[in-house]
Amino acid sequence: MEGLRMFEERSWDLVITDRTMPEMGGEQLAEEIRSISPDVPLILVTGFLKSDTRVDLFDEILEKPFKRVDLLATTRRVLDSKHVGFLC
Numbered sequence: 001m002e003g004l005r006m007f008e009e010r011s012w013d014l015v016i017t018d019r020t021m022p023e024m025g026g027e028q029l030a031e032e033i034r035s036i037s038p039d040v041p042l043i044l045v046t047g048f049l050k051s052d053t054r055v056d057l058f059d060e061i062l063e064k065p066f067k068r069v070d071l072l073a074t075t076r077r078v079l080d081s082k083h084v085g086f087l088c
Helices: 004-008 026-036 068-081
Strands: 015-018 042-046 061-065
Touching: 004 015, 004 026, 004 042, 015 026, 042 068, 061 068
Parallel strands: 015 042, 042 061
Antiparallel strands: none
């Protein structure tokens, strides 16, 4: 819920969310964000990709455990595909 509130209050270039969170899961958060800003890049982080995961809501899915280099590469790939600058 806090992430959604923050998204509604500010403009964001990218959202990275976990699949399992208290109050609102990553898929529900992605649905809400897509309704507000359909083009914002979304990355799902998960330790357990279920067969019913709404993969269509996300630009990329990063499975745990992952290395920092994997997170950076995924972030760069997503932002490049959306033509958003990335500094590292």
